[in-house]
Amino acid sequence: MGQDLDAIVELLEDFVTELRRANKSAGTIDCYSRDVGYFVAFLEARTPPIEPNSDALTRDNIGAYIIDTLNRANRRTGKPITPEYANRQYRSLQQFCKYLVTEEILEDNPFDKMTPPYVPEKPIPVPPIEDLRKLLAACEGTDFEARRDTAIIRLLVDIGPRVGEIAALDVDALDFQENTALVIGKGRQPRVLPFGDKTRIALRRYLRIRARHPKAANNNPALWLGKRGQMTSWGIYQILERRANAAGIPHLHPHQLRHFFAHNWLASGGQEQDLMMLAGWRSRQMLGRYARATAETRARDAHRKARLGDKL
Structure with a gap:
């Protein structure tokens, strides 16, 4: 000691x-x-x-x-x-x-037999698709910010990354041969996430106008640029807040778009194991947390599709 x-x-x-x-x-x-x-x-x-x-x-x-x-x-x-x-x-x-x-600097761990603060379960609301359409409509335009914000929102919805993962993207993380984005998740674990055609178009449009941005000089690798250079997670928060206000919809947190991605994956019949890989989850506990908010909706839809009573 x-x-x-x-x-x-x-x-x-x-x-x-x-x-x-x-x-x-x-x-x-x-x-x-x-x-x-x-x-x-x-x-x-x-x-x-x-x-x-x-x-x-x-x-x-x-x-x-x-x-x-x-x-x-x-x-x-x-x-x-x-x-x-x-x-x-x-x-x-x-x-x-x-x-x-x-390191034997402490003989005993003061956390032994301590209990962490209780965190009540709070399901995160999944935004309706109508609100997301209004959000994208609020980004319409051909100027730099319109192209950038459209690409960010489409990528958030399409591949369901954490906001820190998308903020850290470099231009080279995008592969337009395979239509994928390489993100680095928790534990420095890489994931290759596929995106759709509309997201591809939005990204290509943004990259064309990005090439003329002052902060793109000297081969700046950062994908998302703002007035001061590379955008941060907080910058993406602000984009969603500003665009939601313009669209006249409730404020959206980037994590809600991740929940939207997870819900729609499961509602479309996607496999849970595949969702865990795409979302970068190592435990099924996270899967349960994300799926719980809209589990009743999916269960009702599944029941209507099965039409069990009509088979008698």
Whole structure:
């Protein structure tokens, strides 16, 4: 235990190095780093302040931090912190402590016999296809933003990627011989996802106008360009918000389009195992979560198609 007074910020640097060695994604590393940093800020803001070293990684301090997180308001919206956010803080600190136990910096894991914050099941609404048609209609035009936004929305609906996966696409990720996009998912796992003819047309139209964009100079590989260069996930969120407002439909989250893809795959008779591969899911738990919101609709449609009573 000779290192029990090591500062958490220094231990975090070692943890990040280990995450990079394990080839974890940049998003995962940033998330863990931010969340551990929030815990350090919590310790320093206590009265009296708690020295943020490894001795502070106790069950009591972590529990107090989670309670404080659940009682705080979101700085941007002013609304209460969601259980999902508090659960993420718990998981990030849990991974950090697991690493410290492995390195024998902590003798005991403070998370042993701890319970994560309960996250109520909240089915994500699947947007009706009529709303998506209105959304695409709001993108009509031949200017750069119209071509780009149409291509983004069609790709989100057609192949069902995570928003981070589509934001990170390079031009070379598109294969127009096979009509596929190569995305890099969680765990740095690649997936080749096929898209349809309308998405192909939208992508080709966008690439032609993209070639004249100022940020496309010097062989910029980023597929989606904005005023400052490569678009981020947040930029795609903003596109959907702006276009939904213009279409006069409820605000759409990119994840709803992923749910739309999953629902329609299953409703069209697609195999669950194939959907897991296309969506980048490793467990059937995720399949169940995505399918649950519209399971009743699919069950009713299947019953009408089967016409069991009419066969008597």
